[in-house]
Amino acid sequence: MLVFFPKKIASGCYWPSSRKRIKSVSSMIRVLFICLGNICRSPLAEAIFNHKVIEKELEGTIHSDSCGTSDYHIGEQPDERSMQCAKNRGILINHRGRQINRLDLKDFDYLIVMDQSNLQKVKNLMDIHGISHSHLYLMREFQPNAAHSDVPDPYYGEADGFEEVYDILEESLENFLAKIIEDHHLHV
Numbered sequence: 001m002l003v004f005f006p007k008k009i010a011s012g013c014y015w016p017s018s019r020k021r022i023k024s025v026s027s028m029i030r031v032l033f034i035c036l037g038n039i040c041r042s043p044l045a046e047a048i049f050n051h052k053v054i055e056k057e058l059e060g061t062i063h064s065d066s067c068g069t070s071d072y073h074i075g076e077q078p079d080e081r082s083m084q085c086a087k088n089r090g091i092l093i094n095h096r097g098r099q100i101n102r103l104d105l106k107d108f109d110y111l112i113v114m115d116q117s118n119l120q121k122v123k124n125l126m127d128i129h130g131i132s133h134s135h136l137y138l139m140r141e142f143q144p145n146a147a148h149s150d151v152p153d154p155y156y157g158e159a160d161g162f163e164e165v166y167d168i169l170e171e172s173l174e175n176f177l178a179k180i181i182e183d184h185h186l187h188v
């Protein structure tokens with residue numbers, strides 16, 4: 001099976017396989033995926049989303065990253081089960097855990113949280129720093145007919161929980177990317 005794995009360069013953006021010139025990250029549309037630990041859901045979301053961005057040849061236009069609200073797993077590789085789940089679908093994850101910080105609230109155009117707890121923590125951080133953000137969403141707002149508002153936390157569960165998370169993310173991210181394309185009148 002061929003796995004497409006773009007190289008992550010120092011700035012955090014991906015160097016397109018086509019080697020076409022990319023803009024500086026600051027002039028790109030920037031998306032941040034947020035969960036609790038930044039080892040299960042948000043790095044998986046980042047990898048799936050980036051795969052879709054590359055499929056649409058928008059890698060020079062849209063930049064994504066992920067982080068956690070906690071400091072539990074700073075510097076760590078994603079959870080083995082997340083990596084395996086992604087690999088089963090032909091996607092590799094390339095990320096190290098990091099915690100959200102004040103600058104993220106300003107630097108990213110879209111903040112996408114996985115659950116209500118993440119949402120509350122990001123809102124608290126905004127209050128502390130007196131920052132508002134007009135594009136803060138729960139991931140499952142992009143999944144029509146979602147049974148629940150949260151992407152379930154698979155950390156304490158089994159491998160099938162990660163498969164469920166993958167399916168939720170896959171559908172939600174397809175719709176989220178369509179929204180970005182529409183919002184920014186991107187040509188695909």
Ligand code: 4NP
Binds near residue numbers: 038039040068072
């Ligand atoms: P995530 O999952 O928020 O999707 O990365 C978790 C990872 C670690 C922990 C909880 C959730 N933890 O308690 O260490």
